[in-house]
Amino acid sequence: MAQYSARLDDVFIALADPTRRGVIRRLGEGPASVGDLAATFPMTLPSFLKHVRTLEAAGLIRTAKAGRVRTCELNRERLAVVDDWLAEQRRVWEERTDRLERLVTEENPP
Amino acid sequence: MAQYSARLDDVFIALADPTRRGVIRRLGEGPASVGDLAATFPMTLPSFLKHVRTLEAAGLIRTAKAGRVRTCELNRERLAVVDDWLAEQRRVWEERTDRLERLVTEENPP
DNA sequence: CGAATACTGAGCCACGCGGCTAAGTATTGG
DNA sequence: CCAATACTTAGCCGCGTGGCTCAGTATTCG
Numbered sequence: 001m002a003q004y005s006a007r008l009d010d011v012f013i014a015l016a017d018p019t020r021r022g023v024i025r026r027l028g029e030g031p032a033s034v035g036d037l038a039a040t041f042p043m044t045l046p047s048f049l050k051h052v053r054t055l056e057a058a059g060l061i062r063t064a065k066a067g068r069v070r071t072c073e074l075n076r077e078r079l080a081v082v083d084d085w086l087a088e089q090r091r092v093w094e095e096r097t098d099r100l101e102r103l104v105t106e107e108n109p110p
Numbered sequence: 111m112a113q114y115s116a117r118l119d120d121v122f123i124a125l126a127d128p129t130r131r132g133v134i135r136r137l138g139e140g141p142a143s144v145g146d147l148a149a150t151f152p153m154t155l156p157s158f159l160k161h162v163r164t165l166e167a168a169g170l171i172r173t174a175k176a177g178r179v180r181t182c183e184l185n186r187e188r189l190a191v192v193d194d195w196l197a198e199q200r201r202v203w204e205e206r207t208d209r210l211e212r213l214v215t216e217e218n219p220p
Numbered sequence: 221c222g223a224a225t226a227c228t229g230a231g232c233c234a235c236g237c238g239g240c241t242a243a244g245t246a247t248t249g250g
Numbered sequence: 251c252c253a254a255t256a257c258t259t260a261g262c263c264g265c266g267t268g269g270c271t272c273a274g275t276a277t278t279c280g
Binding site: 143144145155156159175177178179180 | 255256257258259260
């Protein structure tokens with residue numbers, strides 16, 4: 001949970017770019033090579049590769065090279081980090097709602 | 111839904127910073143003034159104010175000035191954008207899973 | 221073997237982000 | 251009215267991000 005939040009930044013930063021979200025979406029449909037992925041984005045291969053590395057460093061995708069082709073696939077579990085953050089956030093404000101309700105109950109005793 | 115995805119970037123970028131996520135968390139407990147919020151972060155007020163503006167521009171918080179104090183509060187609904195994105199992503203890969211299952215079914219007819 | 225393919229690495233560059241200080245404005249308390 | 255308070259604006263600055271080109275490496279195909 002500690003190293004976890006330490007890397008929360010990496011995940012959100014990785015998601016804060018339309019190209020990288022595009023890659024994630026595409027990989028949701030199945031694995032693809034760097035070249036095939038890059039072909040669907042308006043930039044050069046070296047530029048695109050940086051995005052792949054960013055996603056990989058954030059743990060959102062895994063890549064492996066076979067011959068001269070590097071294949072990328074989604075690491076679905078990693079997105080749970082975002083889910084967890086949202087859940088935690090909701091927990092915080094639901095606690096507040098509970099406190100407010102108790103307050104109202106105390107002020108208007110039955 | 112169009113202007114929606116146009117601003118997806120703003121939301122993810124806003125969340126890609128620990129200070130701003132900290133503000134969101136704090137505001138989950140209830141509204142607070144800019145000064146009170148800033149006091150809990152290791153930076154100057156002008157620097158902090160930029161984060162507030164970023165969150166406001168992303169629609170994640172609302173602010174209003176009363177007298178010389180600006181009060182901030184969370185706009186919970188806005189976080190649904192993230193939820194929606196996650197849901198859409200899951201839809202994509204569940205479709206793929208379905209396709210794979212159909213494929214297996216066709217290859218191994220009952 | 222030689223050419224084509226698919227990355228990969230190095231290095232450059234413009235821009236924007238996130239910090240700062242200093243000075244300005246609007247309210248409020250005494 | 252004056253001083254303190256609470257922002258707000260303006261402007262500077264260093265660094266990282268995201269794009270590019272160009273050259274290099276490793277595979278594969280004919």
